[in-house]
Amino acid sequence: MKRTLPVIIALITISLLGIIYVQFKWIQNAALVKEEQLKENVYSILDEVGSQLVAPRPTQNALTVPLMPGMPNNDFYSHFSVTKRYTTFAIKEKLKKAFASRGLGNSPFEFSVFTNVAGNLFANYHDLETDNFQNLLKDSVNNLTFRYALIPPAERMWDAFSADEVMVLILPNYKSFVLRSIGWMIAAAIFFTLTIIAAFFLTVNSALRQKKLSEIKGDFINNMTHEFKTPLATISLAVDALRNERVLQDRQKLEYFSGIIKEENRRMNKQVETILQAAQLDKQEVQLNRKTLHAHDLLASAIDNLRLQLEQKGGVLDTHFQATRDLVSADEVHFVNLLSNILDNAVKYSRENLRLRVSTRNTGKMIRIVIEDNGIGMSRETIGRIFEKFYRAHTGNLHNVKGFGLGMSYVKSMVDAHNGKIRVDSTLGKGSTFILDFPLAS
Template sequence: MKKKTILIIVFITSTALAGILLTQIYWVGTAYKLKEEQFDNSVRIALKSVVNHFQQNKSDTTFQKKLKALACRKTKLSIDDYIDSEKLDSLIKDELKCMDIKSMYHYGIYSKYNNRFVIGNSDDYRTELLDSPFQFSLASIYKPGDYYLSIFFTNKTHILLHRMELWLFLSILFLFILVISFASVIFTILHQKKISEIKTDFINNMTHEFKTPIATSSLAAEMIQKKEVISNPNKLMKYSSIILDENSRLQNQVEQVLQVAILESGKYNFKVRKLNANDLVKAVINSFELRIKDGNIKVEINQNATKPYFLGDKTHILNVFYNLIDNAIKYSPENPLILVSTFNVNDNIVISVKDNGIGISKEHQNNIFKNLFRVPTGNIHEVRGFGLGLYYVKTIVDQFGGKIQLVSEPGKGSNFKLFFPATATKN
């Protein structure tokens, strides 16, 4: 998939997601408002019932007799003669319960003339009660003073949200799932794209690597067919050795790809034996002899390991050392100085390969052990390779219980250290 297509998909999906999010917020907001209206109506109905009760009470004959008796004793009747505070308390409680309102509340009766409270269950919420939207005039019960019954709910929002709990929870859950799935789909697409780029790189690389020896050896073969060459044993030797060299290079490359393919398939069959790190290092360095002479390369060996034995498969461990030294030479463009040493740390045998090459930046240090990964250097790679070597190294080292430590700084060189559990004696 092209980068542009991915970007378009990301853009469209993000817009749709944002749209869904906004719609959802709108719906939740609307639902909240509806619930609030429902709540407000219930409160108003409850208050109305309370006031109605006292209104009916006023026309009751026994109550009127009681009022008359009171009027004889007092010069002027007040609102608390008409409204009994205990009765008010129990009425409000019953009516709210009837409306299924379980929220905490405070109420009071106050005069609009001077904002003074005459009856109430709380002194702390006077300002809230004066501003409360739930107020009911008591003019039908007692006229002078312009009295109001007011009620205030301390946790109304909480109660409303609690009533919408299930819907809120489901909305958030589904949105969360949607966002996570979207992110993981995008992540997978990008990951797949990267893998496909790496694979394309690998195929290009491989084709190039195979083409060169094939072209060189066919050229050499053509030369051999010429009469003047056939009659000249020296030239014959030269061209046939070119063919042999190129052939072995080709074999090595095929072998490298095959070995990693075998590792990937998991069908390897290791022959585990006790190995001597000092001997193996020496053997591998010997195999580089020609290259070292040709390329003005200095290789130093320090065999300090007194307990050099560890368990592994000889062929694979030799390949591992070969790969590390090969990289050290390949990625040291100027006057390569390679230090290969063996030593013991605690119960481990350590094989260290140190170079003075281009080094590896921190961001790539973990990636270089991944299959097919090569440190990107733009489109042109000065040094050819498949990006298989270190993946192979890591897989084999892991197989034999070893560890790899890398210390490297761009421009200063790299130091790869392999740690294997040492076995005490030769046998």
Template sequence: MHEQVLRRVILLGTVAILGIVGMQTYWVATTWNLNDTEFSQKAQLALYGVARQLAAENNTSLPKRDIVRQRSSNYFIVNTESEIDAQRLEFLMQQELQRLNLDIDFEYAIFDCSTNEMAYGGYCFADSEPRPPAARAGNLPPDENLLYYFGVKFPTRIGYIWQKMQLVVFLSVILILTVAFFSYSLVVILRQRRLATMQKEFIDNMTHEFKTPLSTIRIAATVLARDERVARDARLSRYARLIHEQYERLNGQVEKVLQIASIEKGDFNIKRERIDLQEILPPLLSSARARTEERDGHLTWQLPERPLPLYADPLHLANILHNLLDNAVKYGGPSPRIAVIGRVAHDHLHLAVSDNGPGIAPEHQDRLFEKFYRVPTGDVHDVKGFGLGLYYVAQICRAHRWDIRVESKPGRGTTLHLRLPLSTSPEAVPA
């Protein structure tokens, strides 16, 4: 993941999370206020209903205003201007609360004129389940401006409102878990990126360090092969040739790693020029045929008998064709049967490289062009490689805006399809 992409992901993710948290906080606060307002209104309606019934039973009239006064969020005083019976008050309170669907505990007290204090009435539970007697839950202060009144307190108001907000609380918990998961994922991504950067730098530095000894090995192998005494000795000559072949193999892997590193750093340049594929492909096919015949295999090709002009980087084009043919030889089985078929349609060259190997399962085909990915073969590793060849091919095709895809079925071989736009003029650049 590139640095700019990672920064954008972090920035957009943080902004999104902050926005969601802000909206959730606003939603919780708004829902709380609505439920609190609804509770206060229902409580006042219930208390007003109790006061009205008490006044009717005592054949008195209620004050014209300020019948129910809210002294705090959960404490109300009701002015009746008539005497109050405690048992009757408790019954009417329970009746009115049930009528308004207020299933909440309450405690009440009645003002005693003789002592100028609130006479505690009792604590009433919302349900009818038997419970031990409750102690006084809190202070119910009097009102100095009234004479006949009672006070009602709802000690479980906060719990009642939270119970009404169960869905909001549940969604808030999910949001908190989501934010925690995002934060943890972000930490893991940053840690993995740091480790990947360290690994990449190590591989790049190690690959560069290989260049000097490889050059020395190449020079030594060349000098050794040209020595007359070595040329006369078949065994020494074979050793010299083996050293040079292994140098070529290792140097090819090093060059591939360096090219991929250049692509990933962004300083990779494609030097396009007008070339004819008919001049590049035959030598590659001849080399692949020789390697195929060494394994008792067979390679055939069928190309249009006409020039195939392309606007491409000749070096990288030759490299990707070599990689496709090399993969067909290596993974074509004990006796590979390889076919290279090209056809022209709609100003494009469709090139297919097929083999008769074991094929690739569908679940592995989407990852075939990933870096370092190799199709699992269990404990058998009869084909050597690092999983860089097809990744390099995919990167070069992407840089040229070419299409490449894989077609394979287990037990029926593999075909890699390459679609290349033909050049119509020396300056034409494919779109």
């Protein structure tokens, strides 16, 4: 599993990056295709509208005009000049109609029709253009510009004298138009990419959890083996001693070895009970028998359970019960047990000159219980994982600290069950502080 998981993660990552790259190129190519289609449509629109603008009037075929120098321009070129025959509004309406017929009805545009007077002695006409044309003409990056020569059909001899006119059409922000046209493609690509990424992370997370559970299982079996092996060995030795004739004849020794058996049996029962409690917490089968109790009495009970261990360690306990209101709605057994577990840990993970301080005070509608010690303290990693089931701080192969790593997980579950909060402050090598807040009974 250790070797396979990194390979799986690497392969999935490469595949995911490949899919993202292919989708990006696909969208990029789709945008280019849409842009080319847009250009083709616009050129078709210009061709259609341009043909309409240069088409002769019905009277134009019967028109007879003298081609003499000095002839008034308004009489002659008004029949052939687009800028003289149409207004800006009329041309714009024709363009709108052509845009709509090709499914581009919502496309904004600006245009201009101007006369190219170079080499033409008779052309002297006003150009047509929309209001925002000049502003858009300056931006050639975001806007598409199209030029279309308005050339009348060469069927009349006077067409050679007609003005050389050009229509210029600008599509502003054409890139946003192209992106909108392929918006569903982009949305689908993003959706499916995010789905694949989510599936990837869920898969990796599941694999890491399985790996973690496998490690926890191994650690738990090792701890359980050690925890049960020691008392079983002690019981076996005590039983062998009881079979000795000298021991059988000495009542004091009989009581001593039978006491050892009883104590080790009690230890094993306690370990089994701890495992069963953890199983019940997993299944959420623990039922609290809540009563209105004094938190100070429950604390005193937990401290009494600890006094023997504290004396064996040569430790000192200071109590400062400053809370004036200490009534809580709690299950007596579980509340005392959670406090006992914290105090027990403080003793187990202690050094010489152990000093414990237990204090209480009121904070609003809560009672705060603070348990401080000057023990070995905890690292940041340990603080972050202390309430995880089966987690124990790494101590190498040493087994000087007993347990399965279930005590603090039980504490957190019981604090939550009593609607309380727990916080841990600790400095490695200096000690730890557990801060518990519980709501007061109304």
